[in-house]
Amino acid sequence: MPDSIPVDSVGLVTPQTRHFADPLTLDCGKILAQYELVYETYGQLNAAADNAILICHALSGDHHAAGYHRKDDKKPGWWDTAIGPGKPIDTDRFFVVSLNNLGGCKGSTGPNTINPATGKLWGPDFPIVTVRDWVNSQARLADVLGIRQWAAVIGGSLGGMQVMQWATDYPERLRHAVVIAAAPNLTAQNIAFNEVVRQALRSDPDFHEGRYAERGVVPAQGLKIARMLGHITYLSDDAMRKKFGRELREGKISFGFDVEFQVESYLRYQGESFVDRFDANTYLLMTKALDYFDPAAAHGGDLSAALAHVKAKFLVVSFTSDWRFSPERSREIVKALLDGDKTVSYAEIEANHGHDAFLIPIPHYFDVFRSYMARIAAEVRHD
Amino acid sequence: MTELRADLAIISEWIAPGSRVLDLGCGDGTLLDYLKRERDVDGYGLEIDPDNVVACIRHGVNVIQSDLDAGLSDYFDADSFDYVVMTQTLQAMHYPSRLISEMLRVGREGIVTFPNMGHWRARAQLALGGHMPVSRALPNQWYDTPNIHLCTLSDFEALCRHMDIEILQRNVVDTAHRSNFGMTLLPNLLGELALYRFRRR
Numbered sequence: 001m002p003d004s005i006p007v008d009s010v011g012l013v014t015p016q017t018r019h020f021a022d023p024l025t026l027d028c029g030k031i032l033a034q035y036e037l038v039y040e041t042y043g044q045l046n047a048a049a050d051n052a053i054l055i056c057h058a059l060s061g062d063h064h065a066a067g068y069h070r071k072d073d074k075k076p077g078w079w080d081t082a083i084g085p086g087k088p089i090d091t092d093r094f095f096v097v098s099l100n101n102l103g104g105c106k107g108s109t110g111p112n113t114i115n116p117a118t119g120k121l122w123g124p125d126f127p128i129v130t131v132r133d134w135v136n137s138q139a140r141l142a143d144v145l146g147i148r149q150w151a152a153v154i155g156g157s158l159g160g161m162q163v164m165q166w167a168t169d170y171p172e173r174l175r176h177a178v179v180i181a182a183a184p185n186l187t188a189q190n191i192a193f194n195e196v197v198r199q200a201l202r203s204d205p206d207f208h209e210g211r212y213a214e215r216g217v218v219p220a221q222g223l224k225i226a227r228m229l230g231h232i233t234y235l236s237d238d239a240m241r242k243k244f245g246r247e248l249r250e251g252k253i254s255f256g257f258d259v260e261f262q263v264e265s266y267l268r269y270q271g272e273s274f275v276d277r278f279d280a281n282t283y284l285l286m287t288k289a290l291d292y293f294d295p296a297a298a299h300g301g302d303l304s305a306a307l308a309h310v311k312a313k314f315l316v317v318s319f320t321s322d323w324r325f326s327p328e329r330s331r332e333i334v335k336a337l338l339d340g341d342k343t344v345s346y347a348e349i350e351a352n353h354g355h356d357a358f359l360i361p362i363p364h365y366f367d368v369f370r371s372y373m374a375r376i377a378a379e380v381r382h383d
Numbered sequence: 384m385t386e387l388r389a390d391l392a393i394i395s396e397w398i399a400p401g402s403r404v405l406d407l408g409c410g411d412g413t414l415l416d417y418l419k420r421e422r423d424v425d426g427y428g429l430e431i432d433p434d435n436v437v438a439c440i441r442h443g444v445n446v447i448q449s450d451l452d453a454g455l456s457d458y459f460d461a462d463s464f465d466y467v468v469m470t471q472t473l474q475a476m477h478y479p480s481r482l483i484s485e486m487l488r489v490g491r492e493g494i495v496t497f498p499n500m501g502h503w504r505a506r507a508q509l510a511l512g513g514h515m516p517v518s519r520a521l522p523n524q525w526y527d528t529p530n531i532h533l534c535t536l537s538d539f540e541a542l543c544r545h546m547d548i549e550i551l552q553r554n555v556v557d558t559a560h561r562s563n564f565g566m567t568l569l570p571n572l573l574g575e576l577a578l579y580r581f582r583r584r
Contacts, residue, residue, distance in 0.1 A: 315440070331457055331458070334447060334458065335457065335458050338427070338447075338458050338459065338463075339460065341403075341425075343445060344427075344445060344447075345436075345439070345440055345444075345445050345446050345447070346446070346447045346448055346449075347433075347436050347440075347446075347448045348448045348449070349433075350433070364433045364437070367433075367437040368436065368437055368440055371437050371440040371441040372440050374441070375440070375441070375443050
């Protein structure tokens, strides 16, 4: 936490919890009899309830997108650069909702919460959830918050997939769709990375078929390796070279297997810090949701057909050095929208940060983002 | 936005109300914004410059950030538009003829504007001055110009014949985008900027 809360921060925020007693039928056929969603809101909902923005989080994200929970927090929420007074998602104009998705590990119903049917932790028995399931649960949250139609649904990466799902499943319930660093589905290479992640988690001796919590252990090694792999793929070759080069920690090689290169030190740190803040079963679920997302599949692979009933206006953004969700994949989304004569703008941002770029306030990216959001704000009725 | 550039005003006269327009190298979106407001035109712009992309988004113009030299096949199926417009961009393209045929693949009609190298001042600079023409329409020196495929009205019309393209309308103006009787009589000598509307034969 900085010495004082910056003026462009949403400040101190308190997560809220909403209980849902209506059963939710999942894509996998199972039914969640009841569940809870944890969420945060920033800004004020106007009287017309037409200034609401939904933020969809990515793989390791959660509801804490902006501001601080406590005065002594070291870091603000994961998208604090984009959400706040005067920021692209301007909380002086918008009412922003950010939730932890089902299957998450930050308070919403998921593997590390209690299954009311058994009185025990869900653990590996938590059903596999899909992007569609998430969007259905988000729509129920919108209902209880009195939001019939979002001014915009916004997300990066896996979050961008949720935005697409919203636009196809609830065309009347959002006016704008902001899809950042996303893809219409995962490539074989991406699924392959996810499989390595799953193997790293599941082969950890402390994994115990997902029942590690009951035994009071954590598959730390698996989580660490999974996160290290993830981090490599989120950065570009160029970004890693610029950040670390071949720099040695001790200034010379020591002919051993301890940390020698700076990049090793960085990866180990990232891996270790992830162990403390994430859950292995949740990680497994998130990778599956990614792998399964493929709106075109139900239309014989025709993405244009999948997006045919979309009503929202789209902003699609990609980053040149992002090789996990490359510009080519974003262009597929743009092409499919153009095929259907949808309203769409597309920005391809020159950036060397790899997939991580979507979290970084790159000037051109934020100029585009800010300009687009300003148009949305201008459409909102003023009370 | 500022008042419409005169060449854009001429083009907008050529475009039927309610049609679908693709603007290649749409700049800050001035033309599309005007067409949308004044002629109920639905359209998209293609633009490579980041600042222009931001300007388009600010104006509410649909813009796709992309490199025209990479072609249009990434995005557009055949016959998707009534008009494909390209203002003062043709001469900066690596493959002008390829792009013109792309324009007529995705659009029913094409509209281009370009600076005319056949203008008497350009001719005089090369013939008498012995140097590459530099003018109000073409302000760059040869070594730092983006304009790598300059042509005259005759050259463009020869290309159209070669590509079996029918010219529907032609207009020439000066850099202030005015026309006069002389230009109508001797367009290739007196016109500084050429405007063409054309289609597949």
